[in-house]
Amino acid sequence: MTASKLVKPNIEFKESYIEAIEEFHAEGRYQFLDAEELDKNFEQFVGDLNSGKRHLHKKYADWVEPVPETALWLVKGHHYIGTLNIRHRLNWHLEKWGGHANFVIRPSMRGKGFGKKILQKGMPFICYLGIDRALLTVSPKNKPAIRIIEFCGGKFEDETPETDKFPARQRYWLECC
Numbered sequence: 001m002t003a004s005k006l007v008k009p010n011i012e013f014k015e016s017y018i019e020a021i022e023e024f025h026a027e028g029r030y031q032f033l034d035a036e037e038l039d040k041n042f043e044q045f046v047g048d049l050n051s052g053k054r055h056l057h058k059k060y061a062d063w064v065e066p067v068p069e070t071a072l073w074l075v076k077g078h079h080y081i082g083t084l085n086i087r088h089r090l091n092w093h094l095e096k097w098g099g100h101a102n103f104v105i106r107p108s109m110r111g112k113g114f115g116k117k118i119l120q121k122g123m124p125f126i127c128y129l130g131i132d133r134a135l136l137t138v139s140p141k142n143k144p145a146i147r148i149i150e151f152c153g154g155k156f157e158d159e160t161p162e163t164d165k166f167p168a169r170q171r172y173w174l175e176c177c
């Protein structure tokens with residue numbers, strides 16, 4: 001049986017990624033990605049992701065200080081399973097609300113342990129990017145994500161309270177090196 005692995009976004013996973021986007025759309029995620037457009041321009045899309053251009057769909061708000069990012073895909077055989085985004089450093093907003101990394105598993109593949117795998121397998125990549133200790137932030141209601149972060153060794157720091165603009169977030173530190 002093939003093991004899952006983390007790879008750079010790659011056109012090999014086009015069909016499966018577009019299917020996953022349709023699953024994500026059904027739960028309100030990635031609405032800015034259009035399946036037909038992706039089908040036409042997948043090579044360009046993957047090229048943009050690999051060169052760190054993740055936010056082409058809309059201009060950042062004025063207060064955002066963009067930081068370099070790396071996107072990795074968890075795949076198994078020819079199938080896309082999920083995405084890990086790693087920010088190379090924090091800014092004031094990521095320090096409280098976004099953290100160094102976030103991960104998502106396509107809805108049809110949840111509950112099979114891939115959430116734990118994507119973070120576990122991502123830790124050496126985070127370390128390789130020069131982040132010894134990664135900040136992960138999570139909604140206090142997101143029990144599966146909290147289980148994953150704690151399973152990987154994440155240590156609870158505190159909770160950033162909800163504001164007018166931003167939701168509450170629990171902050172965890174994860175030793176990656």
Ligand SMILES: CC(C)(COP(=O)(O)OP(=O)(O)OC[C@H]1O[C@@H](n2cnc3c(N)ncnc32)[C@H](O)[C@@H]1OP(=O)(O)O)[C@@H](O)C(=O)NCCC(=O)NCCS
Binds near residue numbers: 113117138143148151
């Ligand atoms: C969070 C997410 C990545 C979990 O992915 P997954 O593949 O289902 O995770 P796993 O199968 O590895 O399960 C992780 C743990 O969550 C638990 N879990 C799964 N669904 C759960 C639920 N509804 N309530 C409570 N615990 C749950 C599992 O039992 C498992 O814990 P255990 O094995 O120690 O008992 C996935 O739900 C997702 O993509 N959510 C949307 C994006 C998101 O919230 N990302 C996290 C940002 S930090």
